[in-house]
Amino acid sequence: MMMGKRGELGPKFPEGQDRLINGHEGVVWVPSQDRFAIVLIRGGDSLDPTRYTEEESYFEYGCDRADGLFCDRMYVNPDMLLAIPEGHVHDGRLDLSFAKKMVFPDPFACMLFQLERMEDLGSAHLFRRTARRLGCGEEEARAAAKEEIFERTVIFGLGTTGMFIGDIIRQAHPDARIVFVARSPEDSPKVQFALRQAGGTYVRSRHDRPEDLAAEICRALGGRATAFIGVSGSSAEHEIAFTHRVLGCNGLYNSFSLGPKITFDTMPFGFENHLIFGSINFRQDHMEKAIQMLARSSYDRIVELIGREEFAADPIGAYENRIYCKNAPMKTAVIWNRDKINMEG
Incomplete structure (x- = not known):
């Protein structure tokens, strides 16, 4: 976040600096494939996550090829869109309880x-x-x-x-x-x-x-x-x-x-x-197992929502004053497209 505020990440991403730069955590809708998916962001398709080499920077290691950037623009690598389990989509809309759990697979x-x-x-x-x-x-x-x-x-x-x-x-x-x-x-x-x-x-x-x-x-x-x-x-x-x-x-x-x-x-x-x-990473199979385990969990109970309009208007302010501050919920999520969410599910 601090690198983004200082404008140090500009060459890596589309235009605009007054927003958070981070890997995406959550479910995205993929129009071209007519399905929901989870974005795999770290470790990529490597056989072992110790792929971080002397030639890479840490930033490239953590974000290259798969960073989410809100996924509003589908700024993701199509090869890294993981399937979600059956039973959580009804009439084309994703159950809210499941969507909340899916901020945690990373x-x-x-x-x-x-x-x-x-x-x-x-x-x-x-x-x-x-x-x-x-x-x-x-x-x-x-x-x-x-x-x-x-x-x-x-x-x-x-x-x-x-x-x-x-x-x-x-x-x-x-x-x-x-x-x-x-x-x-x-x-x-x-x-x-x-x-x-x-x-x-x-x-x-x-x-x-x-x-x-x-x-x-x-x-x-x-x-x-x-x-x-x-x-x-x-x-x-x-x-x-x-x-x-x-x-x-x-x-x-x-x-x-x-x-x-x-x-x-x-x-x-x-x-x-x-x-x-110390080794901070994971492979694709870990992410896929995480999705299955979280789907059976009750971790949706610790996720609270913040409005898209409030967040998009000032992402850094929302981060500092609502998301990462005293008395903040354990996890905060944004619904980017309410038409795709079953709010009662």
């Missing part, structure tokens, strides 16, 4: 990819120790290690990203002990919704000393964390995990935040055998 797909990477890395990181403890072969040990890495999981931050990864871990690993950490009151709708989805425990971050917060997290976990997922965007993540030793021996640290720097003392880090990784 971040949900990101979290499916995070699950895959954590399972892969956790399996590789722990299987030899697991094989020795269980007295089994590599294949059985790797399967067991995928479960063990989530045995005590901290999710530090509770926006939609934190909510999604908790939900996804719970569905894939029902026995995982999950502790969410954030600043919101325990009785806030956001916290209560997240706990219903993931069945986890909540620790409110309101301590004067970080070591006290760390101690409370460990009590809630029943020990030190086997996996620590940072999604808050704050430097407190790595301080709690490393300086205050919430991340346990052989633990996995997943940095999903954009912005904070990670620092750690190399002596305990090396001896405690920690593994740190």
Whole structure:
């Protein structure tokens, strides 16, 4: 958004600067194909999302070929229009409840990819120790290690990203002990919704000393964390995990935040055998799975609408004053063509 406000993205897109520049999240109507579709925006058709190369800029990586730009003008790559499940279109109109859920496939797909990477890395990181403890072969040990890495999981931050990864871990690993950490009151709708989805425990971050917060997290976990997922965007993540030793021996640290720097003392880090990784992306199959899972979910309950006229008149003002501000809903959506939406659906 800041690059767009400074006019730094002009050569990449059609004319006009007084609007947000971002990847599209939501459902579009494709007149030439007479159907609704989801726009695939990140990762493209690559076999592996680690396609970001030394020759690319981050901006090209995130947006090239598939950026939405409101999709009002169909400024999308036609090869990246994914199908929606059957049963959500009636008399040519899309059910509103389903449309609300479909603002989330992009971040949900990101979290499916995070699950895959954590399972892969956790399996590789722990299987030899697991094989020795269980007295089994590599294949059985790797399967067991995928479960063990989530045995005590901290999710530090509770926006939609934190909510999604908790939900996804719970569905894939029902026995995982999950502790969410954030600043919101325990009785806030956001916290209560997240706990219903993931069945986890909540620790409110309101301590004067970080070591006290760390101690409370460990009590809630029943020990030190086997996996620590940072999604808050704050430097407190790595301080709690490393300086205050919430991340346990052989633990996995997943940095999903954009912005904070990670620092750690190399002596305990090396001896405690920690593994740190960060990889923000997904493949097309993650997006397709996200669409199916979200269609069965209740995430439409956390989406509120803003009028198209209000948003289009001043997108940046709407972003700053309605969408990303104190007391804003967890997610805000715009209906661009009401004729295509079943408002009662």
